Every structure is written in structure tokens, then in C-alpha cells.
Amino acid sequence: MNRTNTSESDDGVEQRTDGSGTTVSEQTTSADDESTSLLDESFDIDDRSPTGAANTIIEARDVNVFYDDVQALQDVAMAIPEKQVTALIGPSGCGKSTFLRSINRMNDLIDAARVEGELLFDGKNVYDDDVDPVALRRKIGMVFQTPNPFPKSIRDNVAFGLEVQDTDVDVDETVHSALERAALLEEVEDQLDSSGLDLSGGQQQRLCIARAIAPDPDVLLMDEPASALDPIATSKIEDLIEELAEEYTVVIVTHNMQQAARISDKTAVFLTGGELVEFDDTDTIFENPEHDRVEDYITGKFG
């Protein structure tokens, strides 16, 4: 389980401590003009892989991830369909979060991590030299297990990722729209200048979702987004995820198999050793899995 604590320093570098105690830094605010235009070139729709299915937005090809000499993912191959919810499930330590972080290159922030293979987003390998990871993370946003709003106003939290992206953007309108899509606007409309830290845990997580949505991403990665929340807040987040999938591709890590069964269209089952054992429609995984090991995991015989 990767509890991630985030704080932002004055120069816009995000400091995070992940579950293993590793401190990682991320330049979140300063993409220069060159990298912004690079984003447009990198993810031009014409650049799609000719072999990719029309509705595949992310494709992993033989992805191996190592932390120093320890292999965390083995030859993972998976085609994630756009505008659906894909759940990543499996026992603790099987590599779910590692795979999620590989998609938007968050593993770059962990010194020990090394990624091999190809991870295509709209047909473009995100590990190509000409891809700017900061720009990539605006197109593939991330929501962590523990809500991590910045010590700023609600408005500034949502506007955070917009500051350098596009000066033509109407910030107020974008903030309102992101809060609305994150199902939070009604609750905070009259207090946009209050601190994001004064919200409840569930509201803070929806604020973080609004922050991820504001730069208009294509994909939202969620690492156990409801596991720190009470049942009512969890249910709101689950409803929201299903709504968000009408507009975005959602990839979610969850330990909660009922949650995966409730909200996802596709499910990927990772088992110990970082092996992706089965990836299929969620109904098939839960009702008629191909592999005995998956059935044993689903029915609670281990994990």
C-alpha cells in the first residue's frame, strides 16, 4: 500500500514520500513553451500506432520494471480501452502501483526505478526521449490514496496545474467546471477562497480529482482513491468515477474487490512477482476467470 504524502515547496517542486519512505521531487509548475509545444507534437492524433485498436488509449508492451536489482513487473502486456474504467487488482506488493506509475512516468521520480519495454499513449511511447514528463502528466493525471490538497485556497488548488499551461484559458470558468465535474461545486461554491485543507477527507479527495481534471487530461490514474475514506465518501467517489469514465479513461488500483466489480469495465489481475495473470472484462474475471490462480484470489483463498 503506497501512502503518499505530498507537500509543495515555494519553487513549485512537489515533495512526496511514498510508501517505501522514498522521497521524490516533481517539478509540477514550470513547463516552458518548448515542452508545451512538444506535448502537442508528441501526442498528435496522427501519431497513433497503426497496429493499435481504435479504442485503445494505453498499451503496455513487455513492460518490465526494476527497483535496483529487484524486479517489480514482468513482461506486462495490456491494452487499456479509452473512456472505460480499468481496475488493477492483486495481493499486496504484486506491482499494481508500480504499473500505474509507469503509465505517466511517475516512476521517473524514484531514483531506484528503471522501466524497460514500451508504454504507448495514443500510439506514442511515453518513454521516448522527446516526451516531456511534466506535459505528459497533464494529459495523464493522477489521484493518490491519501487526499493531498496543497495549503492553498480551493480555487488555487484547482487552478494549480493551469498556471503555465495556457494563458488564454479562463481560470475561473475552468475551476468551476472542474469542481462541477468532480461533484464538489455545490458544496464549495461559496467558499472558493477558503483553504482546501478545511474540507472533509472525501471533499479533499474530490478536490484532488478536480485538480487533476482541470488541465483537461485524457486519462485519470487513481491509486486506491477511496481507501482512506468512510463508506459514504467512498460511495460518492465510486459514483463519481463511473461518471468520469464517460469523459475520461480511468485506471484505478484497488484492494477492494467488490469495488472493482462494481465500478470497472475491465479488470487486470496481478499476482506475486509482478506478473499480469489475467486481463479481461470485469464480469468474466469475477464470474468465469480463465486461470485457477485468479479464481483462488477472487474467492479469497489467498491474498
Ligand SMILES: Nc1ncnc2c1ncn2[C@@H]1O[C@H](COP(=O)(O)OP(=O)(O)OP(=O)(O)O)[C@@H](O)[C@H]1O
Ligand atoms: N520506491 C520503491 N523502492 C524500492 N522498491 C519498491 C518501491 N516501490 C515499490 N517497491 C517494490 O516493488 C514491488 C511492487 O510494489 P508496488 O507498490 O507496486 O505493489 P502494489 O501491488 O501496489 O502493493 P500494495 O497493494 O501493497 O500497494 C514490491 O516488492 C515493493 O516492495
